[in-house]
Amino acid sequence: MLLRFDQVSKTYRGENPVEALREVSFDIDTGMFVAIRGPSGCGKSTLLLTAGTLLAPDHGEVVINGERPYAMSGDARASFRGQQLGFVFQQFHLVPYLNLLDNVLAPTLSLAATPAAVDPGIARDRALELLQQFGLGDRVRHTPAKLSSGERQRCALARALLNRPQLLLADEPTGNLDPENAGLVLQAMRAFAASGGAVLLVTHDDRAAAAADSTFWMSDGKLRQQPHEAVQA
Numbered sequence: 001m002l003l004r005f006d007q008v009s010k011t012y013r014g015e016n017p018v019e020a021l022r023e024v025s026f027d028i029d030t031g032m033f034v035a036i037r038g039p040s041g042c043g044k045s046t047l048l049l050t051a052g053t054l055l056a057p058d059h060g061e062v063v064i065n066g067e068r069p070y071a072m073s074g075d076a077r078a079s080f081r082g083q084q085l086g087f088v089f090q091q092f093h094l095v096p097y098l099n100l101l102d103n104v105l106a107p108t109l110s111l112a113a114t115p116a117a118v119d120p121g122i123a124r125d126r127a128l129e130l131l132q133q134f135g136l137g138d139r140v141r142h143t144p145a146k147l148s149s150g151e152r153q154r155c156a157l158a159r160a161l162l163n164r165p166q167l168l169l170a171d172e173p174t175g176n177l178d179p180e181n182a183g184l185v186l187q188a189m190r191a192f193a194a195s196g197g198a199v200l201l202v203t204h205d206d207r208a209a210a211a212a213d214s215t216f217w218m219s220d221g222k223l224r225q226q227p228h229e230a231v232q233a
Contacts, residue, residue, distance in 0.1 A: 001063070002166055002198050003028040003051060008060035009221075010046055020046035021057065022221035028200060030166070033193040035201045035209040037226070038218030044202045045171065047218070051200055052169050053081045065166055082107060086160030088185075090172035092152045094144040094159075101127055101140040104159045123162065130158035134188070150181025157188055168192055170201045174208045186211040 010021040020043040028034050036044050049055035050062060053069040062070060065084055069077045086107075094103045104127040108118050131140055134154040144152050153173060160168060168189060174182035186208060189199045193213075201212060209215050217226040 001027050002030050002032075002065055003200065004061075004063040005047075005051070006061045006063070008050060008057045008062060010043075010050060010055065010057045019221045021050065023060070024221070024223045025060075026216065026223060026225075028167070028198050030196050030198055031193055032214070033190055033199045033201070033212045035203055035212035035215045036218055036223075037203060037209055037215060042218045043221040044218050047223075048169055048171055048200065048202050051167075052085055052087060053077050082163060084166050086163070086165035086168045088153070088156055088160050088168065088170040088173045090175040092144070092149075092156045094152055094156060096144055099141050099143055100131060100136060100147075100155050103144070103155060104131060104162055107159060107162050118163070127158070127162060130161055131155070134158050134184075148181075149176050150178065150184070153177055153181065153185055154188075157185060161192065166197055168197060168199045170199065170203075172203055172205070173201070174203070174205050179207070182207060 004027050005024050008021055008024045009019070012018045012020055024047065036047060038044055046055065050057055053064070056070050061068065067080065069080055072080060095106065098106070101124070105123055108123045128137070128140065131137055134157065136151060136154060136158070139147065139151065144155070147155065153176070170189065173185055177185065182205070189201070190211060193199050201208060203209055215226045216223050
């Protein structure tokens with residue numbers, strides 16, 4: 001099992017505590033493309049951050065590729081995250097003053113000075129290969145400001161795949177895209193899952209959810225599986 005949530009709970013403390021995750025349990029195996037849907041504020045982003053080893057749960061256990069990241073030290077968890085996980089966001093989060101090639105190479109920094117450090121030449125070849133694959137081979141020296149939204153998201157997807165992660169975590173990756181570019185991004189995610197990875201997608205987009213193999217509905221911090229036929233209807 002690539003990702004397992006076992007009775008995971010998370011509460012944001014304060015004057016009015018919010019139970020963002022309530023005993024959430026689910027599994028994702030290699031080859032799976034899973035979508036999480038639900039209204040704003042239901043806990044979707046908290047679930048994704050927790051799966052991404054960025055937000056420790058209060059209770060329950062998260063297991064990724066047989067490892068328990070929240071039992072690791074902060075440095076070990078960061079290295080593990082750099083090797084195992086790729087992230088794609090609605091707002092792209094590209095570095096504005098770096099060109100596309102350097103943006104795609106940015107994840108190598110998380111593995112620098114660790115046993116998983118990537119040879120710079122190999123990383124550069126991999127980055128150029130991905131940019132070519134996503135139709136950006138002639139834009140490698142351009143900064144993000146010179147790209148369309150679709151091109152920026154394809155660059156962000158190339159960056160997420162650079163370190164050959166096992167699990168791709170995507171937060172509304174098609175939210176700012178036209179139908180053509182949204183289709184290209186979803187097609188690339190399906191190909192990633194089919195090649196032996198897995199995708200966990202948080203979305204409000206009907207098109208994106210329809211591209212997934214299975215869908216969960218989230219409400220008030222609880223998760224339930226939704227018949228996929230209902231998503232496509």
